[in-house]
Amino acid sequence: MRQVLSIARKELRAYFLSPVALIFLATFLFVALFVFFWVKPFFQRNLADVRPLFEWLPVLLVFLVGALTMRLWSDEQRSGTLELLLTLPVRTSRLVLGKFLAGFALVAVALALTIGLPLTVSWLGDIDWGPVFGGYLAALLLAGAYLAIGLCMSSATGNPIVALFLTIGACGGLYLVGSDLVANYAGNHLAEVLRLIGTGSRFESIGRGVLDLRDIFYYATLIGGFLFLNVVLLESKRWSQGASTRPRRSALKLSAGLVVANLLALNVAVAAVGGARLDLTERGEYSISPVTKKLLQGLSAPLVIRGYFSAKTHPLLAPLVPRIRDILAEYAALGGKQVRAEFIDPQESPAAEKEANEDFGIKSMPFQFSSRHEAGIVNSYFTILVKYGDKYETLGFDDLIEVKVTGMRDIEVKLRNLEYDLTRSIKKVVYGFKPLEELFARLAEPARLTFYATPQTLPENLRALPERLAKVAGELGRRAGGKLVFQQVDPSGPANQRLRRDLMQKYGIRPLAASLLAGESFYLHSVLTAGARAEPLFFAPETGEADLRRELEAALKRVAPGFLKTVGLVTSDPASPRPRNPMMPQEQQQPQPQYQLLQQRLGESFTVKNTPLRDGRVPGDVDALLVIGAENLDDKQRFAIDQYLMRGGAVIVCAGAYGLQLGQYVEGLSARAIDSKLEPMLAGWGIELQKKLVLDPQNEALPVPVERNVMGLTIREVQLLRYPFWVDVRSDGMAEGSPVVGGLQGVTLQWVSPLKLSKRPGVEVTELLSSSADAWTQESAAIQPDFARYPQAGFGQEASSGVGRQVLAVTAKGAFVSSFKGQANPLLAAGEGKDAAAVPSAVAKGDPNAGVIEQSLPNARLAVVGSADFVRDPVLNLSRQTGSDRFTGNLQLVQNLLDWAVEDVDLLSIRSRGAYARTLRPLEPAAQSTWEGGNYAFVALALGAIVALTLVRRRTLKPMALPGGATHRSGAGAGDAGPKEA
Incomplete structure (x- = not known):
């Protein structure tokens, strides 16, 4: 070894004593x-x-x-x-x-x-x-x-x-x-x-x-x-x-x-x-979590995880297939004999392709691609099947893949969060969905599937769909034992004019044009009704029997009580948002609520139920109450929220003192004061919503339209403006050890109000989210940048505004005191309290006849976020325009809060792993140049130090005496000096 090191030293000396x-x-x-x-x-x-x-x-x-x-x-x-x-x-x-x-x-x-x-x-x-x-x-x-x-x-x-x-x-x-x-x-x-x-x-x-x-x-x-x-x-x-x-x-x-x-x-x-x-990553992003291991090792029946992937697929998807194969193999290894992982190319096996299409509704997808040598469309499979007994879930391209534009022509394609998607699907088929027979047994009266179709005007490619639907409905009806009734109705003709009007008013169902030029129209719609719940269904022309069966079963589970945790949603939006009909022209679509993106995300794990609370009661099937952007709540509505919490329920309130003002005649950014009437209730529970807005130098950029004059031509473009009202909360502003934010990389709270906390006996409060230490507040609703006063950034601190860390979101758990303690029951005052259920004497502290629970059970849960705009559709769409995916963090925050509310926190640890990029703190262009120049200077100084050491080393070399009186400097070359020390 000494000889090896001696030769290495000689070679290194030769490197540094020469320009190499x-x-x-x-x-x-x-x-x-x-x-x-x-x-x-x-x-x-x-x-x-x-x-x-x-x-x-x-x-x-x-x-x-x-x-x-x-x-x-x-x-x-x-x-x-x-x-x-x-x-x-x-x-x-x-x-x-x-x-x-x-x-x-x-x-x-x-x-x-x-x-x-x-x-x-x-x-x-x-x-x-x-x-x-x-x-x-x-x-x-x-x-x-x-x-x-x-x-x-x-x-x-x-x-x-x-x-x-x-x-x-x-x-x-x-x-x-x-x-x-x-x-x-x-x-x-x-x-x-x-x-x-x-x-x-x-x-x-x-x-x-x-x-x-x-x-x-x-x-x-x-x-x-x-x-x-x-x-x-x-x-x-x-x-x-x-x-x-x-x-x-x-x-x-x-x-x-x-x-x-x-x-x-x-x-x-x-x-x-x-x-x-x-796995060297901080959060173990590439390791199977203990939650998944526990789930796999506790299976009581065989679980099949089957990947359907074609040999020829899109070039950007091909590198992801080996990673998926490795993860499926890890699932199989962890599950032992109960888990079988398979990888199949359906295009190489006609029998497997037929089974995938007919039994599971799995079809190939067309992917368009282009390169230097070819361009075209490749039809390939990219789906994972999770099957447990006779229940199954499929994860397709939209479920598995996240596509992000990173430049003018650069597209990054990556797996969204494969472990979370797989584990969530496994949990659904193992625990989430009960057998369909149990569903029908729970129905007090038969469910009714009404199929509205006009056979005489159906286009040729749609004429087989009614027969397929009738066949699938018949199979489900036999399993239901008379609890599912299928009926086909032709709404055409003068006699059914009232029916057509009712379909339009109740469900937004209109006739569809057979073609752009033809004057004929047709109906091809379904409505599933179970008790007081009804859901319109729209089936694409190519929907097969497996897809029909799956969509009907999913719809039945949504309208039947008790199959998914139910979230009661309280907003100021219309109470009955209608699902979009993909075959209806855009201009005919009904106005959609402002929290549609949130409802779609929550619909993956919960049954979301619009709950106006006008009767002063929270429906008995609601597992958690989510109040977002509600305004001017009356006494009955506030009483319903209060008493739901007193009964040991979970309430999540997203409300700010100000909100973004939208409207046809509103130009630019404008905020308005919001009075939800919840402020006194929250203050009584120790959480005061202040009439202020938080501004933070650590913020997300806002896309702003800007006009430029180029040689007399006005060009409109979008530029990113550092916007302090969009508070960027990083990991240092999140509660340590909290499962709600443990997996989040960042959250952006738009137009958020600070929270002031007061200690209440028996209530444990956690400061969930907070701003940076350099944040400040303002009491006005002025949210437009003022470049006249602040030429550099458009915003600045007022002399009266205090600088410091602001609390933006909290969670609380414990025994809360009712806001209606000692007050008259609003339902009794309105003459509506005679049907109220009796309150157990062990819980009620006041007069039982009043029907007011004055103190909650010790397991009541309350969460408050000082903004409602952070999950509004227009705001999320604005955030999308920056090219960042941070807006998904806002949606996941609400998901995590609901999981915490219903005490289902198993998947919280893996939901957000690797989902968001770690971003830099805001920097001015001058500061960016300083950091860049500093790195170049560091490298230049390091190279200068190496040159100086080399020169010093050269001067300390002593000539070797050679025969004949000549001299030779040691270290001049590896070939000359290396063997002498070896």
Whole structure:
């Protein structure tokens, strides 16, 4: 080992005493900085990571390592010093290792000098250090593989230029074979093999923060294999070509072949080991959570997880398939005998494709793609089936994939949150949905499916749908035992004019045009009714029997009580939002409520029920009450909310003192004061909603239309304005240890009011969200930027506004005192209290005849967020225009609050993992330039220090005495000095 280190020191000395090291380091560092700040604009990306630094390393190192290694052995051969080295009492393997370690150390120094980039990111945002460590480790392993290849190629020729091209060809070929440029032209199976061979794809796996034994072993075999071949090539220089040495030559060649074959075989064997890996990410984004493990290990019946993926798919989807396969395999390993994971290409098996289509409604999707060589449409499968007994769930493209535009032409396609989607689906089929027979048994009266169709005017492609629907309804009716009645009605003709009017007024159902030019119209609508609940259904023309059955069962479970947790939604919107008919022209659509995006998201896990509370009561089937943006609530409505909380219920209030004013005649941004009448109630429970707005320098940008005059032409464009009313809450403003925000990366609260807390006995309060320490408040409703007073940003602090951290959202749990304690029951005052249920004496503290519960049970839950606009559709759509996905954090916050409210927090820990990017804190352009210049200055100073140390080292060298009185400076060349210390 001493000989190896001595040779490495001599090689390093030769690097630094010549311009080689300085040129290598300067080129590497300035190219890395240029890519980081300009090619992948760091501040424009606004992400707290160093991904751009590592993205280009596999390509950059090909050329730099090739230039570094091209002379290591070829110069020795050309100058004639190789013979001297090979005749010294030093093993050839030690010579090879010494040169390899010297090059490896030089690359390590180059990577170490980039440490300023992750440190800069850590100062500007909440960086995850796991992928950073993984990226540096991957870079070292990749550089080691390239160095081993470069040394091998340099020993094969005496011409450095030839060695350079051989190295670039070999390293570049290994990179390209696993890249999307090549793998996308192969099917899924061949593409997976190519990615296993490629150095770049392995690099990406480690760089995202996952240390996989297969990737480490791959790089180790590359390094070891090429270093061994390097030794064999050098040993071959000793060989004579006589017959006496032929057996030795043959044995060495055979040994080399066996070593290479064994390394390949070991890689193939290790490829099957999928669980030996270490997740370096802060939140374990690539590890199966304990919640999933517990669910899988507690299964009482076999669970099938089947992936339907075509060999030929969209180029951007192909790299995701191996990751999905690995996760399904992990689920199978964790579940043991009860979980079976399968991967099927339906297009290669007609029987499997027929089963997927008919039994599960799984169909191929058309994906349009284009490249330099071809453009077209590929029909492929991209679906996961989760089947437990006779119940199943499917996860399609829309459920699994998240598409994000990262530039003018750049599109990033990634898995949304595969573990959450899979585990949620498994939980649904195992626990969430009860057998359909139990559903029908719970119905007090038969459900009725009415199919409104006009057979005589149906287009040709729709005439088979009524027959399919009747068949499926008949099958369900037989299972229902008379609890499902199917009826087909023709609403055409003069006699049914009133029916058509009722369909329009109740459900928004209108006749559809048979074609753009023809005057005929037709009906093809269904309405499912169960008791007082009714839901219109719209089926696409291509809907098969499996899809019809699934949609009908899902609709039955929505209208039947007790199958999903029910959320009572209290807003100021119309009480009965109608589902959109995809076949109705846009102009004929009914106005949609302002919280439609939220309702759609909540509908994935809950039954959302609009609850006006006008009768002063919360329906008995409501599991949690969500009050958003409600205004001017009367006494009965407030009494209903109060008494629901007193009975141990869970109430979530999203309300602000001001809200965005929208209307046909409202220009620009305008806010108005909002009085929900809940403020006294909340204050009585220790949570005061202040009549102020919070402004924070840590905020999300607002897209603002701007007009520019270009040579007399007015151009309208959208620019991003730092907008302090859109408060950006990061992890440092979230409650530690709270399951509600434990998985969230960030939340943006628009036009939020601060909360002032007062301690109440028996109530435990948690400050859930808070602003930064530099936030301030204002009491006016002026939300427009004022560039006349504040030319730089349009906003500034008033002298009277206090600066400090503001509480924006809280949760509270305990025994609350009723706001109506000692007051008359509003229902009794209105003469409506005679039907009120008696209050148990153990709970009621006041007069039982009054029907007022004066103190809640100790398990009552209350959450308050100081804004209602943060989940309004117009505001979320505005946030979408910035190109960021942070608006989804607002929706997930409400989801998490509801899970906390109904005490179903199992999935909270995995719902938000990796869902949002870590963003940078707001910076002015001047500050951005300062940080960028600082990194360039740091690199320049580091290189200057290296030059200074090199000059000092040169001056301290002492000449060696040579025969004849000549002198020679030690360390002038590796070939001259290396053997002397060896």
